[in-house]
Amino acid sequence: MHNHWLSIGVSSCGLQLRRTLMARLQWRTFNSNGRHRVVVTKPLVGENWLETLLAADCRVDQCLSERILSRAELRDAIGSRCDGVVGQLTEPWDEELFRALKSAGGKVYSNVAVGFDNVDVSAATRHGIAVGNTPGVLTETTAEMAVALTFAAGRRLVEADAFMRAGKYKGWLPTMFLGKLFYGKTLGIIGAGRIGSVYALTMARGCHMDVVYYDQFQNEQLERKVRETGSLYQQLGERCISIRRAETVEELLEAADVVSLHTVLDASTRHMINNERLRLMKKDAVLVNCGRGPLIDERALVQHCREHPDFRVGLDVFENEPKMAPGLASLPNVVVVPHIASATVWTRTGMSTLAAANVAGIIRGDPVWNQPDVLAFVDAPSVAAMPRAAPSIVNAKELGLPQYKQMSRL
Numbered sequence: 001m002h003n004h005w006l007s008i009g010v011s012s013c014g015l016q017l018r019r020t021l022m023a024r025l026q027w028r029t030f031n032s033n034g035r036h037r038v039v040v041t042k043p044l045v046g047e048n049w050l051e052t053l054l055a056a057d058c059r060v061d062q063c064l065s066e067r068i069l070s071r072a073e074l075r076d077a078i079g080s081r082c083d084g085v086v087g088q089l090t091e092p093w094d095e096e097l098f099r100a101l102k103s104a105g106g107k108v109y110s111n112v113a114v115g116f117d118n119v120d121v122s123a124a125t126r127h128g129i130a131v132g133n134t135p136g137v138l139t140e141t142t143a144e145m146a147v148a149l150t151f152a153a154g155r156r157l158v159e160a161d162a163f164m165r166a167g168k169y170k171g172w173l174p175t176m177f178l179g180k181l182f183y184g185k186t187l188g189i190i191g192a193g194r195i196g197s198v199y200a201l202t203m204a205r206g207c208h209m210d211v212v213y214y215d216q217f218q219n220e221q222l223e224r225k226v227r228e229t230g231s232l233y234q235q236l237g238e239r240c241i242s243i244r245r246a247e248t249v250e251e252l253l254e255a256a257d258v259v260s261l262h263t264v265l266d267a268s269t270r271h272m273i274n275n276e277r278l279r280l281m282k283k284d285a286v287l288v289n290c291g292r293g294p295l296i297d298e299r300a301l302v303q304h305c306r307e308h309p310d311f312r313v314g315l316d317v318f319e320n321e322p323k324m325a326p327g328l329a330s331l332p333n334v335v336v337v338p339h340i341a342s343a344t345v346w347t348r349t350g351m352s353t354l355a356a357a358n359v360a361g362i363i364r365g366d367p368v369w370n371q372p373d374v375l376a377f378v379d380a381p382s383v384a385a386m387p388r389a390a391p392s393i394v395n396a397k398e399l400g401l402p403q404y405k406q407m408s409r410l
């Protein structure tokens, strides 16, 4: 494996400042004589992603710098020859970049993320470029972070930890750090897809909470699981749990003690939690967001938290990442973490592998995997044992890409 450090060439045009910034980026190249060229815009986790690309005879140019790449830097990285890109949710993959990728001979772009609101999929489709994402390995990991933020916010863990470390604890008091009990309360889920459902089941089963969910589709599986758990609890003489689907977001917000957001970000969900809707919530409710920052009007949230000190919030994502709205960081009733809901070694290794497999698969002309279970890729004992398919291409249908057919075992 070829593994040397180099700087990607700086285009002759552009401002001096841009040149300086570009020159500061650190890149490394693997397999410099590879048949296809793939740009990887950030350090990834594990080794499988790299082996996957090398097995498809790709030259891999990987940016090692932590700084978020600008559109101009991405265009320069694509250059005049690029077959595919493994990119990040922090990058603006729009018409301009897909046009550049197409002119460079590109066929595929994959986010290392399940969400792809940073990608203009219609533009990619117009240019005949496949867009990949990485579902199936983040579900439990992200749901567990939402659970962690629920408890951290509701039980004031960060405030109490800071208090201890500051040497302020002088002895037990009945009045210190009173928080919220979840047992037997009502849990509200906005978006009952995979992550929302696992979060709902973990909280409802663990804390015997009743579930109310809002989603455009009925989730019969989630309803059945909650009802069956409820029957079991009843048989055991424990508190039964229930589930119902709310007709409106407002109905859910009024009823719930905890509200967790698990819906996609699009024009219809941007600022779905705004000033008016915050006012409908219980004054001591807990609000958790591990979805996308712009689901919440963050300025309105700051104001609401100032006015209602018992209202508690756990945020993994922010409206203008990496920035926080003015005042958010100084609110004691808000717990903030830097978009790490999917950050476990297994999940990030899996996401890196799936993104690379999307790119390698399309470059090789493989069909598209058509099952939600992607463990055949991430748990394969070797790259050679992975299915010959691109695991998750979101515009496969629009591009008319062939579907993977399971070989029948005789």
Ligand code: GLV
Pocket: 089, 112, 113, 114, 115, 116, 138, 342
């Ligand atoms: C992370 O936010 C993701 O969408 O995977």
